[in-house]
Amino acid sequence: MNHDKEAAHAANALTSWTKGVSARIKGLAGNVASLLERNPGGKSKIDKTALAGLEKLSREFLAKNAFAVGAGTFFAHQFAAEGSEALEWWSRKEPGSMGRLDLDRTPGSNRYYDFEKLPFFSTAASTGEQTLWGPYIDYLGFEEYILTFTAPVYVHGTFMGVAGCDIRIKDLEALIMPHLRVVPGNAALINASNRVIVGNSPMYLVGDRIKPGAAEQQRLALDVPHLGLALIYTDPLKASAAVSA
DSSP states (O other), rough: OHHHHHHHHHHHHHHHHHHHHHHHHHHHHHHHHHHHSSSTTOOSSSSSSHHHTTTHHHHHHHOOOOHHHHHHHHEGGGBBTTTTTTTEEEOOTTOOOOOOOOOOOOOOSTTTTTTHHHHHHHHHHHHHHOOEEEEEETTTTSSEEEEEEEEEEEEEEEEEEEEEEEEEEHHHHHHHHHHHHSSOEEEEEEOOSSEEEEEESSSSSSTTOOOOOOOTTEEEOSTTTTTTOEEEEEEEEHHHHHHHO
């Protein structure tokens, strides 16, 4: 059996799926930008009037993309007008219903959510590119492993914030595990920090950091710009040879 060929097929399938998600996130960010460009009317701050319609965009995104459990927009605090919210994020609740995410934005409080310092926001702000953060445990929301995709929102050339979505790892497993299981031996999708997102065996558990460099470990970078994703796998024959040596 050609293990490398099977791994290449899996990497191509994972690349195709991830590119599809990235395109949808880019589209959401573009829709948010278009909405803000129409609503602010030349204002330097995003007020409640400018935010009108963002809930609809989030709900439409969730309705069209069953893989996502949450979606919306986070704005840089400097552009949020007094009395308006710096975030508009909606999540699936009970079957068939959605609710707005309500986070503590009071500096100094025990549950203060300073999202501008988190990678899904800060990386997009500094690079101007799409980002992926996770897997991480969302203690302020679902209290389980989450993957967050975001894209920067620019209005008239100015970075205003990010738009994106959350995907639960348990939902992601159902989508990409069939591709990982095609690979003979142990395989996993890992992020740019060498942490496991999803693996096909107990050797690769969610959140584990992988030490690169093992002779029997193979790596295929996914052709998805800026996200740093890769497929790693262990060829059983090469692993046996390494043990024998």
